[in-house]
Amino acid sequence: xxxxxxxxxxxxxxxxxxxxxxxxxxxxxxxxxxxxxxxxxxxxxxxxxxxxxxxxxxxxxxxxxxxxxxxxxxxxxxxxxxxxxxxxxxxxxxxxxxxxxxxxxxxxxxxxxxxxxxxxxxxxxxxxxxxxxxxxxxxxxxxxxxxxxxxxxxxxxxxxxxxxxxxxxxxxxxx
Amino acid sequence: xxxxxxxxxxxxxxxxxxxxxxxxxxxxxxxxxxxxxxxxxxxxxxxxxxxxxxxxxxxxxxxxxxxxxxxxxxxxxxxxxxxxxxxxxxxxxxxxxxxxxxxxxxxxxxxxxxxxxxxxxxxxxxxxxxxxxxxxxxxxxxxxxxxxxxxxxxxxxxxxxxxxxxxxxxxxxxxxxxxxxxxxxxxxxxxxxxxxxxxxxxxxxxxxxxxxxxxxxxxxxxxxxxxxxxxxxxxxxxxxxxxxxxxxxxxxxxxxxxxxxxxxxxxxxxxxxxxxxxxxxxxxxxxxxxxxxxxxxxxxxxxxxxxxx
Numbered sequence: 323x324x325x326x327x328x329x330x331x332x333x334x335x336x337x338x339x340x341x342x343x344x345x346x347x348x349x350x351x352x353x354x355x356x357x358x359x360x361x362x363x364x365x366x367x368x369x370x371x372x373x374x375x376x377x378x379x380x381x382x383x384x385x386x387x388x389x390x391x392x393x394x395x396x397x398x399x400x401x402x403x404x405x406x407x408x409x410x411x412x413x414x415x416x417x418x419x420x421x422x423x424x425x426x427x428x429x430x431x432x433x434x435x436x437x438x439x440x441x442x443x444x445x446x447x448x449x450x451x452x453x454x455x456x457x458x459x460x461x462x463x464x465x466x467x468x469x470x471x472x473x474x475x476x477x478x479x480x481x482x483x484x485x486x487x488x489x490x491x492x493x494x495x496x497x
Numbered sequence: 498x499x500x501x502x503x504x505x506x507x508x509x510x511x512x513x514x515x516x517x518x519x520x521x522x523x524x525x526x527x528x529x530x531x532x533x534x535x536x537x538x539x540x541x542x543x544x545x546x547x548x549x550x551x552x553x554x555x556x557x558x559x560x561x562x563x564x565x566x567x568x569x570x571x572x573x574x575x576x577x578x579x580x581x582x583x584x585x586x587x588x589x590x591x592x593x594x595x596x597x598x599x600x601x602x603x604x605x606x607x608x609x610x611x612x613x614x615x616x617x618x619x620x621x622x623x624x625x626x627x628x629x630x631x632x633x634x635x636x637x638x639x640x641x642x643x644x645x646x647x648x649x650x651x652x653x654x655x656x657x658x659x660x661x662x663x664x665x666x667x668x669x670x671x672x673x674x675x676x677x678x679x680x681x682x683x684x685x686x687x688x689x690x691x692x693x694x695x696x697x698x699x700x701x702x703x704x705x706x707x708x709x710x711x712x713x714x715x716x717x718x719x720x721x722x723x724x725x726x727x728x729x730x731x732x733x734x735x736x737x738x739x740x741x742x743x744x745x746x747x748x749x750x751x752x753x754x755x756x757x758x759x760x761x762x763x764x765x766x767x768x769x770x771x772x773x774x775x776x777x778x779x780x781x782x783x784x785x786x787x788x789x790x791x792x793x794x795x796x797x798x799x800x801x802x803x804x805x806x
Binding site: 369373374375376377378379403410411412415445446447448449451452 | 552555558559560561562563564566597
């Protein structure tokens, strides 16, 4: 009897944890989108105002970010550029890191589509064009962040309840 | 480059990359074609591809063309160590001035070399011990005859002073429009320009001279390649503030110098007290003659015949 209740408790806890994980992922997406927006605005200032070369601009941006996931994105692009012969251009470095980070960050395909477009011409354009391109990406991420906030508001509770009640349903069925 | 022997690398002056053509290096000993194993004849030399040019350009700009677009527009890039790369390609014009350089097809990497002590002999002609000041001086030569090297060393010598002879160190302000004198990289001089030197890097000469005079109270203002009308006006302003001017200009001879209206105006008004003629006759920096401003004025009056004194 004890083993039965212990098993039921474990099933319930696992289901609740799964629901919590989904809710956290929704919240992380919002946080990461806002972090990327901040990073792009910092990068814009470094390029548009001080014309800082990309490796140092990326290092500065990374140093100003709190979230370790987005910070490591910029750090890794900088490392790729610093390593002789590793990449042909900044665009390749950005795209390569983006491909790797899709596995670990909570961003969706739409978010990555915008971020991947940033790579086009990165470092190979004039200052004004480079800033315009980043402004466009920032505007697109802004609308995605608004949408993500709404999805999070609606989905966060839903996933938590679904986890707990789903777990209960399984327990009832099994008992 | 690793296969080149020491005498060639020791006197290396230029590395030339031209799309579709062989890789060339120029040294004080002559011109060499480069192949995978070092110096070869023209047939065995490495051919430079457009992709090579692009890769070199991206490496030189740290993958950030926007950060160097102003320099690229002028056709050159300052590199770490005081070296410099010049570019040729297709220009894009806007309002009759160059907006950018695209389709770059040639890169000339000019190796910078400090020659400490190169200006020591010359300094005795330029420094007035009685007044403890430098005479307003113009160095004149054709390209690659050592003007910038000499200017740099003179700036260093004047800035450091000489304890042995009692010559005091002077405050030297350098307007380095093309990052050639101090070889600044990220704002830091890469070459020895003395303890009391301040550099305005990448700044237009005329504006830079006035900025320095207003803000850094230099006793000597050093700048390269005078020629434009606004430079000449700025030189006059510097002279009027009491600072000395040490500058250079392109020219093969005095007569050629006098044909340039703006420089001729400076001579006519006797702004320069010394004009130094340089050549490569016995290597870069060979002093062909030191003319007093008065002698030069007389030369102008006599129809541009140069007299070396």
